[in-house]
Amino acid sequence: MKDSAKSVTPLAASSIPCTINGHEASLNVPPAKRLLHVLRDDLAMTGAKRSCEIGRCGACMVMVDGVPVNSCLTMAYQCSGKSITTIEGVSAQAGGIDPIQRAFLEEGGFQCGYCTPGMIISVKALLDHNPDPTSLEIEEALSGNICRCTGYGGIKRAVQKAIEWRKEAYESESIRD
Amino acid sequence: MAANAQGVAEAPFVWHPATAEEAWQLKATLGAEGVFTAGGTLLRTQWESGLAAMPNHLIDIGAIQELHGPRTDSEIGTVCFGAMTTLSEIRTSPLVNASFPLLTEAARSIAAPSIRNLATIGGNVLSIVGDSIPALLVYDPVLHWHDGSSGLEESLSEWLSTAAVHPVWKERLLLSVALTPPTLNSNTKRFVAYHKVGRRDAFTPSVVTAAFSIQLDSDNRLGDVRLALGGGQTIPHRLETVEQFLTGKPADKKTITEVYSMILEHYEPKGDAFVPVSYRKKAAANLIASELWKAAK
């Protein structure tokens, strides 16, 4: 490094503050480490799956501040001050399983299940933001999630079922209020 | 400004400058050892494919406020997109869709939503072959750089003409891309189209990426013709000879037939082992001819 850089003092250690599934966390990891490896190897949260590791399959999908990102592309420092939701957090939030997960079970939305955590994260991010998407919007939202088993038919049915259930739940809540 | 204290391969220092000047100073100091990092999505692809080694220093430009989001100059309608504006922000912005519909379409065609949540317009432009570029070229884009002095402005076309051979720009920080919406003359209709043709819908390099904007007057004559082509490793560019030829011509079969032949003659794409030059030329000529045909109907 040239002399002029000496005036810039690096911090002694990096500790990255963030929230993971609603719990405050401080990640003491190399800042360029992939979030996927932090979750799986350091935090033993193996719900996000490791596959292509270059952003092409969606198996590693998590939400950061409510939007889906590929945790294999996201570096730890990019999570600073952010709220991360993994598939483990989706089930916990719902106190059991989420209606989206139940829809995947009932509609045959998976076979081997490897793509399923990523699919569910993408569907949840979509429906939280847009509860009544068109089929084009569903296709776009899932365009980064590859499934090599189902042929997507079961996945599309599961998404439609989840939309229906969420609507029903919303309507019955509104009536109670 | 802060950084971690790792600094070994695979665990680089990550610097977080708060201003453009700090970022530029860091780059000037670190030289080739330091790399500006926006969303990091293209960089990751390059590191993983072995095209580039992970550097010892990443200069994260995410904390620099002035690089974020679109800003409108209400007087002339110019919109300045901060280099850190994500492709998702562009894809979902009603403002962008209203003024620059081709850019909205381009953003939709790049990767997938999860990648677009990280990927930035600055990173896409600086890849030199990004699929946003043909769409941007239609709107007379100007790049604003921080170069350590008073700042630098240049048109995107000008930069593209030398970017691959003169990498001097790698020492600068891209601040923003400014676009101006085309004005609509009275008694005219505007037609726009963006196409990305690939072997699959997403996740393959495109064979041809085409952006097209024309006005048609009440006599069915073409005006304000803007036509940009790219795709794969072809550096995107406007086809000025074809634009000039089309200006003032009637939108009829004769013009469309002539333009088809002109594109075959004037468009010079880069071929590869999968898609030869001749196929890319034909695909481009077909796309433009069919869009003109639709407009003429």
Ligand SMILES: Cc1cc2nc3c(=O)[nH]c(=O)nc-3n(C[C@H](O)[C@H](O)[C@H](O)COP(=O)(O)OP(=O)(O)OC[C@H]3O[C@@H](n4cnc5c(N)ncnc54)[C@H](O)[C@@H]3O)c2cc1C
């Ligand atoms: C799975 C996948 C699919 C993809 N599909 C497409 C596609 O369909 N079409 C397409 O065009 N691209 C595609 N890409 C490539 C990439 O995601 C985009 O080009 C993206 O817009 C790059 O933006 P970024 O912010 O991630 O750039 P980064 O990776 O952070 O940076 C890219 C380059 O630009 C430099 N840089 C970035 N910002 C600045 C700045 N402000 N000033 C100076 N230098 C800067 C960096 O140093 C680096 O050299 C894909 C990538 C992946 C992983």
Ligand code: FES
């Ligand atoms: S493992 Fe992240 S997208 Fe495939």
Ligand code: FES
């Ligand atoms: S269920 Fe096997 S990959 Fe989708």
